[in-house]
Amino acid sequence: MKQIGHFIDGVNVTGTSGRTADIFNPNTGEVQAQVSLASVSEMDGAVASAVKAQAEWARVNPQKRSRVLFAFKALVEKHMDELAQVLSSEHGKILADSRGDVIRGLDVIEFACGVPQNQKGDFTMGAGPGIDVYSIRKPLGVVAAITPFNFPAMIPMWMFGMAISTGNAVILKPSEKDPSVPMRLAELFVIAGGPKGLLNVVNGDKEAVDAILAHDDIKAVSFVGSSDIAHYVYIEAAKAGKRAQCMGGAKNHGIILPDANMDQAVQDVLGAAFGSAGERCMALPVVVPVGEGTAERFLEKMLPAIDSLRIGTSTDPDADYGPVVTAAHKARVEGYIDLALKEGADLLVDGRGFELQGHEGGFFMGPTLFDNVTADMTTYKEEIFGPVLQIVRAATFEQALKLPNEHQYGNGVAIYTANGRAAREFADRVEVGMVGINVPIPVPVSYHSFGGWKRSAFGDINQYGMEGLRFYTKTNTVTPRWLESDELSEDSAFVIPTF
Numbered sequence: 001m002k003q004i005g006h007f008i009d010g011v012n013v014t015g016t017s018g019r020t021a022d023i024f025n026p027n028t029g030e031v032q033a034q035v036s037l038a039s040v041s042e043m044d045g046a047v048a049s050a051v052k053a054q055a056e057w058a059r060v061n062p063q064k065r066s067r068v069l070f071a072f073k074a075l076v077e078k079h080m081d082e083l084a085q086v087l088s089s090e091h092g093k094i095l096a097d098s099r100g101d102v103i104r105g106l107d108v109i110e111f112a113c114g115v116p117q118n119q120k121g122d123f124t125m126g127a128g129p130g131i132d133v134y135s136i137r138k139p140l141g142v143v144a145a146i147t148p149f150n151f152p153a154m155i156p157m158w159m160f161g162m163a164i165s166t167g168n169a170v171i172l173k174p175s176e177k178d179p180s181v182p183m184r185l186a187e188l189f190v191i192a193g194g195p196k197g198l199l200n201v202v203n204g205d206k207e208a209v210d211a212i213l214a215h216d217d218i219k220a221v222s223f224v225g226s227s228d229i230a231h232y233v234y235i236e237a238a239k240a241g242k243r244a245q246c247m248g249g250a251k252n253h254g255i256i257l258p259d260a261n262m263d264q265a266v267q268d269v270l271g272a273a274f275g276s277a278g279e280r281c282m283a284l285p286v287v288v289p290v291g292e293g294t295a296e297r298f299l300e301k302m303l304p305a306i307d308s309l310r311i312g313t314s315t316d317p318d319a320d321y322g323p324v325v326t327a328a329h330k331a332r333v334e335g336y337i338d339l340a341l342k343e344g345a346d347l348l349v350d351g352r353g354f355e356l357q358g359h360e361g362g363f364f365m366g367p368t369l370f371d372n373v374t375a376d377m378t379t380y381k382e383e384i385f386g387p388v389l390q391i392v393r394a395a396t397f398e399q400a401l402k403l404p405n406e407h408q409y410g411n412g413v414a415i416y417t418a419n420g421r422a423a424r425e426f427a428d429r430v431e432v433g434m435v436g437i438n439v440p441i442p443v444p445v446s447y448h449s450f451g452g453w454k455r456s457a458f459g460d461i462n463q464y465g466m467e468g469l470r471f472y473t474k475t476n477t478v479t480p481r482w483l484e485s486d487e488l489s490e491d492s493a494f495v496i497p498t499f
């Protein structure tokens with residue numbers, strides 16, 4: 001059986017902790033590999049390698065750092081099919097979705113290639129008599145990236161692209177459920193000319209996370225995962241004096257006003273709710289039709305659309321979505337369906353018990369649709385993270401707006417309408433970090449930034465874009481004074497300088 005260790009100091013190394021986790025093929029349910037779970041001493045070795053590499057990398061000029069990232073981007077594009085196949089084999093998402101995972105990560109790498117322009121500082125000439133002031137942004141040193149299973153290519157590239165471009169070294173701790181793509185990305189980075197030790201991949205579980213949080217040489221932590229763990233990482237990082245950005249869970253709403261293009265709304269919600277088997281933090285698992293007529297028109301079109309969905313293996317070119325990632329996750333999602341029934345929601349389409357012929361051991365789930373879900377239900381309050389769509393009916397615009405505003409999560413939201421005034425008011429008043437207007441999954445492009453509100457994000461700085469650059473750098477402000485050789489300043493150091 002394939003054994004996966006770590007990528008440290010530019011090479012693959014065998015794990016020494018003696019602890020491992022199984023990696024499944026979600027299409028068959030079979031264990032296809034084992035990944036080593038790092039010990040504290042293995043983390044220490046990776047950090048030591050990163051400290052050495054970062055000291056040299058920080059002295060490399062921005063245009064040379066950019067050239068390495070350009071070469072890395074070209075290599076990832078060259079190996080796109082390989083990466084997508086590996087990703088699908090461990091995660092279960094269909095190949096087209098896996099390619100999208102890689103491409104959206106490369107979008108951020110492209111932005112990071114612009115570091116010579118983006119990392120320029122500010123300069124003021126003549127701020128005082130013979131005095132100039134300038135500020136520059138310097139790297140933090142060694143930083144850590146802790147990434148989830150659902151985007152094993154995109155989210156690591158979100159983090160290490162911005163960190164490396166600004167002069168940092170990175171310890172990447174990917175999900176132990178699908179670590180092969182992050183390992184391969186690190187290999188390609190070295191082939192592209194990246195210094196050995198600058199990007200280390202340390203596989204592991206909570207022990208590895210806690211080692212990151214406790215290590216004095218790690219200056220910042222970027223995390224994406226569940227809200228409870230995001231909160232834990234944020235608190236522990238703050239205790240240790242580290243900078244932290246921790247992105248958590250979501251329960252994104254899709255508001256449909258009576259004047260919406262219903263065909264477009266149904267098509268968009270279908271993909272946003274069930275694509276990638278619902279395993280996206282920007283999925284759209286809650287639909288809020290405004291008015292009974294709107295709800296009935298939505299159901300009239302959504303029910304046959306769901307019936308037409310094709311569930312297949314991740315390599316099936318005709319499949320709309322594949323299996324969920326593990327048997328445990330499948331059981332968790334089915335448990336939420338059971339709970340929603342107990343809570344009184346109306347089950348219109350039941351995805352439990354679905355089996356794909358010839359792949360009966362795979363972790364497949366059919367689509368599930370609930371109607372008449374209410375805001376007091378646990379299944380509405382919590383993130384299900386599976387192919388489950390819930391309808392919460394609202395009588396008015398104000399009732400619809402209240403739902404995302406009062407929810408514990410505030411990651412993304414969408415509104416469907418042809419009324420520009422209503423859309424503008426909604427975008428202005430909704431308490432959510434990312435808003436789509438007739439756009440179901442409003443993940444910002446790479447030169448903006450990604451980040452939610454409330455329990456969807458802990459920390460004040462978002463992912464990637466200029467926000468990412470600020471997260472991975474610290475400002476150094478210099479105030480020089482140049483006097484004539486025989487000139488004596490009359491300023492006194494006993495009082496605060498004024499100019």
